[in-house]
Amino acid sequence: MVEVLLLRVRRVAVTLLVLVTVVFIAVRLVPGNPALVILGDYATPELIASVEQDLGVDQPLWRQYLDFLRGLLTGDLGYSYRTRSTAASLVLAHIPYTIQLATAGFLLAVVPGVLAGLFAGRWHGSRRDLGIMGTATLAMSIPAFWLGLLLLFMFSLVLPWFPLAGGGDPSNPADIIRHLILPAVAVATREAAIISRVTRSAVLEVFGQDFITTAEAKGLRRNRVLRRHVVRNAILPVISISAIQLIALLSGSMVVEVVFSRPGLGSLFISAVTARDFPLIQACVIVFGLSVTLINFAADLSYSAADPRVRAA
């Protein structure tokens, strides 16, 4: 187990190193002098030279790379071109809103998704199954940003139940939750549908196995068979798809945060991209990449915790 853990940790470290290197190279490959971006139309050669020196872009590339790595280790991600505050502080200020949204969205995706999937699998072939799977297919086909707009229209404009925009007052939990519900629904709908479909097919696969026939032959009721024998064996693919869905939630939150004007990491990233604010893009991608890698890592571990067979492999 310890060896497996070490192996996985090593893989995470390599992935992260590759990630920051790719980001470093990509940002420098994009055409355009960052000094010009900062200075705009009033740039003089002297100003450009001094800004370049400030940014360190006059140094050779390997030097810049080492500085970049050193900065990363000390939490220094550079300055945002637009706001002049550090990229790290901007990212830190926006992270809580994204974590809230991802957590709420994850709950709203996993709980109904797994329940619907178990139900559809329990009654597979019936009208209920068809109904659930039809609804899931519909839910999968609705783009999150459009669903967000519709929800805003229905429940903020027509029926003024929820606030229109923003992330809520950080010191007031009730306000945070009121701001969270609509975007969480928008971002979770598609993921819930996918989880329900995966759960259903996992349940069906387990139902086809010999030990279920044995359990039924023993005279166990179908619901008990479902609870005691099916769920435990069907949960594995659900765990792995849940990790993927958590990552999908993170990326889906980018667009939904823009729709709901939530001050999260996603909207920060999109605004940085449209404004070509390279240090900020760099910081956002690194934070996204770090969280994606860590989620994958956690899913790997939980996978081997749930299934003894994986541990051996």
Add this chain to the structure above:
Amino acid sequence: MGAETVVKHVIDDPNIVSDMEPRRGQIHRVLHNPLVLAGLFCHLAIAVLVAMAWVRGLDPFAQNLRATMAPPSIEFWAGTDHLGRDVYARMAAGARYSIGVATATILISGAVGTLIGLMTGMFRGRLIRLVNAALDFIMAFPALMIGVLAAAALGNNLTSMVSAIGIALVPRFALVVRSETLSIANRPYIEAARLLGAGNSRLLARHVLPNVAGTVIVLSSLYLPLVIALEASLSFLGLGVPPDVPTWGRIIADGQELFVLAPWVSIGPGVMIVLASLAFNLLGTVSATCSIPAFDAEDRAMVSDRQSGYALGVDVGGTFTDVCLVAADGRFWITKSPTTPKDRSEGFLAGVRDVLDAAGVGFSDIERVMHGTTVATNAILEGDGARCALITTSGFRYVLELGRHDVPRGENIFAWTKPRRPVPPELVFEVPGRLSSDGSELQPLDVSECEDIIKDLRSSKVEAVAVCLLHAYANPEHEREVAEFIEESLPGIAISVSHEVLPVFREYERTMATVLNAYVRPGVSSYLLALESNLKELGLLVPVMYMQSGGGVISGEVAGVRPFKWRSRVPRRVSSELLR
């Protein structure tokens, strides 16, 4: 006889779909799946909406500043935006861009991904390991994030949109194709092709690619809605498309700013996105279920063996009659009913009727009937066959009694006794006449001798006659003459001749086979006659096929003449013992 039948096990699950190509029966089934119908309806709806905009000659770019932000009306079906542009016209035009971009992306990234997958699956080396690592790396990150970054870096035009989504999609194709290729590369036919001198490129093109093509097509249909969603999200964010191109996502983004005043600008194109993704999601689901192996290999072989309709399999044993009905889609029903020894076709028909009732199918729906039975075997084992006589060449009366000069392996040589022969020596008659082993006549056949034999046959009340003359396998002339003579004198009696039953050399084996054939034939023919006439009466349209003991099937006519071939599944030891 009222046979009590138990429907033992019924599998009737519409979700079980076999992984065959949809054939006649399957297409029918697929078209009756409500999800498929809904998917086709979505396709139709998009086509109609686009066609109507074209018929009405609507211009998605024409501005009408006198009718800005007009709500939906007869003139503007989906309202107008802040520049007075017809939203319906823009939705219809958006179909061209959004579906076009999605299709192009799928085609290009599918082709590139397949190529990379084939290469990484087939070859080894440092470069391949690097490519694999890169694929895994890209896969670790969500497609939307990669798309946003790539689109931002590549700029705002449709080519960059296609490449941005393509970068995220290529590894998704490549990794699946790679694992398929890896498993195919180890199969014997690849090894065989390699031994025949096929180079790598030929192997990939002629042997691997055709086998992964199906998977790539299914993947494409699954990823198409994903690409539509990605494209919509990116254009909604203002990335990857020029501002004047009305993709659905871009129109929604335009509408977002007017959302309080003119929500219809965003609603129409959103409906189009939902319709398009739904159309491909619904059909993609079906194509994916079709390819998921729901059966184990044995069931699949059984299913793919038939074309369509229902196949009926019947096994009449000594105690039970088992009937199995298999539908084209793989559903099957099994029943077990008691065998009715007096007239076995009764038990047969009772079982068949039950299984058809359970399936709700009529006799005329059956496309194939296969029948195996132990009727002949049981008659032999139980010594319950017809009373029969044997006519053989002068001097060969005791061939049967002598048998082969050994004791079956595994038997106690002191305790073993020869089984009773189906024909006692008193009922073996000799006729003069002799053939050589090459078939030439050494001594002509004397048919007049048969006159006396006929008298004896009559007085001993035999039901069947076997004719087995020396070297008849080389020249059947003498046997035929004898058979004709008996036929004329004793019309209606069942005659078995060795050159038809088992035309091989070795007198004992050929004689035994012919005698056994004569022994079981009356019982079998009457059974077959009753069975076939009953089945025809009940509306069965196809002939029954009978399993041969050596494998393969024969028609009822042949089975009636040579039931020896039909000692179905005689345990080997029993049959070898009988042949001793």
